[in-house]
Amino acid sequence: MPKVGIRDVARLAGVSTGTVSRVLNDHPSVTQELRTRVSGIINELGYMPDPSARSMRSKVSRLIGIVIPDLTNPFFSELVQSAEQAAADHGYNIIVMTSFDHAAKEADRIRQLTSRKVDGIILVPSNDFHTLKLPKGLPIVVVDRLMPGYSGIASDHSNGVRLGVEYLLKLGHCRIGFISGPKHSVPANDRLKGYLEAMEHAGGAVQKIGSTLVAEAAFDYESGRSAGNYLLARARNERPTAIFASSDQQAIGCMRAAYDLGIPIPAALSIVGFDGIPLSSMTIPRLTTVKQPIQKIAAAAVAVLLNEQPVPSIGNSTLFPCELSEGETTAAPQPD
Amino acid sequence: MPKVGIRDVARLAGVSTGTVSRVLNDHPSVTQELRTRVSGIINELGYMPDPSARSMRSKVSRLIGIVIPDLTNPFFSELVQSAEQAAADHGYNIIVMTSFDHAAKEADRIRQLTSRKVDGIILVPSNDFHTLKLPKGLPIVVVDRLMPGYSGIASDHSNGVRLGVEYLLKLGHCRIGFISGPKHSVPANDRLKGYLEAMEHAGGAVQKIGSTLVAEAAFDYESGRSAGNYLLARARNERPTAIFASSDQQAIGCMRAAYDLGIPIPAALSIVGFDGIPLSSMTIPRLTTVKQPIQKIAAAAVAVLLNEQPVPSIGNSTLFPCELSEGETTAAPQPD
DNA sequence: CAGCGACAATGAACCGTTTCCACGTCTATT
């Protein structure tokens, strides 16, 4: 099976290779008639241009790199999947890489992608991104974990949390605990900010206790569990009647903690999570959570890289609103 | 910033481009002395060979495609992540694609990868793979869902299930229900086979009821739930005292069903899942499950594509053993 | 000591596109 090249197409169509190339790239300066004739031959021969040759000359690889801390995290896997879809719609493909939240590995991956001549990178930075120097000259869009000094795309974490906390307030809760993310994580701090603002805004009795009910934890299940244990290990009339967790995994860990302590959900404790991962609708009972618009974020990131949307200016990032998804882990508080 | 090319390196090192190329590719016929000198210059200049140019001439892209039905499925996302790691160890990168279990999309993705000149493809076929023609001349390794007629790599589903069922038998269960996967799915049938064999092997009273306690379902959570409802909706002395589910998601759905019916786990019902996804250790109570060696599978698949391992001969696939992971959803049955 | 093979290194051809420039034709302008 001799592989067919652009010259074969040109010969059979009786045109020059340049013309075939122009047809291939939808260059406007080709007669309609020629265009159809050439495309005909192309289909007939099943000709597919060699991407290496193409990219070597044109400096365009139609490849997008995406670097995330952990593909096992459902939030990121959904992000990757959505990005893949969006990219495919434009004839682009995705190279995935996992940094395992390890700065050195992350830098290495970015270097690899750079040398691969990808057309752009979607980056969810590791938590210690401070050491990270992004290469110039290559479009990079930072997603989810915004880096100060760089612009990016994320959901509006702080307002999202406020949404959830206000929901709890409206149900009548006063002692609302908060499981925060890692101290140095940007989105974690945004979420904490949302909580503190909502509590402050509520004023009165609520306000005073706000800051005493915050537990810091990693975003994972196990950390959520111990944070939950910490928050719930006090006298009944002092412990929170509701807990807002900064991630769904934390929330689920916290549910586990409550279960182990014999605290019924939602009768004696309301729980709200954050993220809206598929898992959140599979728990028993179903988790109330604040949902991030992952698909929108992914699509926007791809659009930016393909120059369909302007790159958000430095320090001026694009934020998408979150949405409250009511489950079965929330109810009005019991009287003390 | 003028980009440095191989000629620059050659000039500065006082050698020909051919020599630099051979240094780059660890070709043996270069003096040790020259090799070190050239590598020195390479590092000094920060030279990185252009992969397009490279692959155009050499026909090697150092790219591996991986096509899976759904990246949101934790089993597959872990598979991809493991494959990425294994590939990176060899200087290869991964292009991910999602088929959404849609045969046409799948064929299209494979075509895309072929035209991208990837060095190999890791494929988890969609469920209706019968219409699928794999391109010749491109190494493809089929993973997890083996295709009759093609060889591949997977875990030993049937023996894995047997492991779980035998565990239940040893606990004293007789009426063991089974939630099967989709009828046309190869691994689903392998798992069913494992169940039937284990039941048959148990003999006696157990044997007779075996086949009456099988419910067919998709692999997802919701299907597991309705299958659970179906199996449990009978008189107490007729309903199963244990259920083996063909996926963890099914198992969790089934837990939900039991919960809704007021059947305590594991007191009145033992449940065992299959897959060993991270989620399985987060349920309340923790799910007992049969764990697939995902990392081994991924590493083996990559090794095959890189010609480090022989391609398993047609019809003679490589199977990795599974492992039982004891959780809290299993116990001895209550007397009727 | 001549001849030969093995080995290192060179230099140019080559991979398959895109892109640039030149050329001929056709229309619009003066």
Added chain:
DNA sequence: AATAGACGTGGAAACGGTTCATTGTCGCTG
């Protein structure tokens, strides 16, 4: 009618590596 510009196409250079045939050097052998 002559000239300018616009337009469509052909032809060849260019992209940045790898590979292959070739040349030049050794060390060995007969």
